[in-house]
Amino acid sequence: GFSFALRETLQFAGAHLLTSLLSFNIGVELGQLLVIALCVPALEFLFRFVVSERVGIILISVLVAHTSWHWMVERYDVLAQYNLTWAALGNALLVGIMPWLIFTILAGTIAWFAFGSSRGPRAPESAAAK
Structure with missing residues (x-):
């Protein structure tokens, strides 16, 4: 998810490919942990004071499904360019x-x-x- 989005903006510099790959992957994992650390308290607050947990989970699931549908269509468009x-x-x-x-x-x-x-x-x- 995150590495696919960040792949275009980051460059692997120098001749140390293994170090560059490890650094990139560690950075991606730290970014994912940061997103989780921010989302869990926000979701806890929303589920406690704004919306019931069941409705919140349904809304989040719809948002994730909608986003993944668009990603799948974009990747299919790229795949369709090849003569397979x-x-x-x-x-x-x-x-x-x-x-x-x-x-x-x-x-x-x-x-x-x-x-x-x-x-x-x-x-x-x-x-x-x-």
Whole structure:
């Protein structure tokens, strides 16, 4: 969020790339902590004296959803400038996702046999339990 907005205004100076990146990231994290430190007391005040907590959360959620919708549309406009075909995307995604998909299926199968079979056969529910 913040780093995306600040990326255009800040420059990485010198030949010390790692130091520059760490400094930038630490600055971004400190900025986020500052925003949280300012927002929490303000929200506490608003929820206590101005508006109920439920209505306040709904309003803040609507504001966040509205802002994120606009960000998504802006990023789609940038993405739409590239000539991407499904064949190229499909092959790239298949190569990148297939090992993880195989791992997930194997891990799920192992977990199913390890934890599912330890329960034993299920007894039918009695009519009294209903």
